[in-house]
């Protein structure tokens with residue numbers, strides 16, 4: 001299988017480089033990739049030329065504008081990368097009957113209620129980032145291309161910027177931490193997302209339209225940022241990390257204590273039964289992946 005991977009240096013893109021390798025020939029491009037092999041999603045001409053030249057059977061788009069708060073003041077760029085580039089990739093995929101794999105977010109929902117969101121639930125993004133990601137999803141769905149869209153949440157990895165690493169840094173600098181306890185969701189490892197992607201591509205690369213569509217992809221269980229932070233610190237302590245703040249020094253606060261440019265949904269839980277049933281997968285508990293990444297980070 002010929003696979004074009006975009007966004008190779010992001011959290012998910014980095015893990016995809018590893019997970020996609022056994023599937024075939026992978027051309028992995030990043031934001032800075034230019035010339036013959038253009039990986040900049042805002043360079044529509046370069047991107048189209050690259051797809052035409054490489055002629056992939058699968059396009060995996062792990063690139064995105066992910067700066068949620070900055071998106072409030074950079075709406076144009078957020079839509080260019082998350083919506084317009086997704087539409088272009090869908091068109092390019094449709095032209096050659098390639099499979100397009102794309103990622104979206106729990107932020108397409110308004111965060112109401114307590115129940116994990118299903119794929120068929122009504123959307124209602126509360127910030128610019130969520131609206132730009134939703135428009136990207138819709139462009140792919142209406143393009144007619146074979147596609148897989150994975151909506152995921154609270155991504156972490158050993159590489160890249162994420163909450164797990166922020167908690168470790170803050171706990172090394174401060175005696176006490178305050179963490180939001182009224183937003184609920186599921187931390188999901190970039191490695192789990194990449195491995196699930198590879199397994200799904202294996203089932204679809206033959207050209208079948210069966211199983212195309214949108215799926216919720218998250219680890220099992222749920223937590224709040226507060227309990228997530230406490231878990232990280234308990235594990236980090238057990239692994240011998242020198243910390244000023246222990247898990248007992250974390251104070252719970254409501255979202256209102258941390259006013260940010262972009263409003264976050266309170267309920268980010270995702271129901272993953274469609275993914276599990278369709279691809280016959282088991283999603284591991286979120287703690288397992290976090291513990292692995294902590295071991296990796298702290299053993300460096």
Ligand code: NDP
Nearest residue numbers: 009010011012031040041063064066103105152153154155
């Ligand atoms: P990252 O922010 O780690 O990686 C995104 C990558 O996209 C970066 O390498 C970035 O490069 C690149 N990028 C940004 N703009 C462009 C551009 N114009 N052209 C090409 N590349 C560009 O994202 P994640 O791996 O965490 O996210 C993967 C997917 O999952 C995304 O679709 C995201 O929207 C979605 N998602 C993420 C969540 C999270 O918690 N992070 C939660 C739910 C969904 P550079 O750094 O140079 O800008």
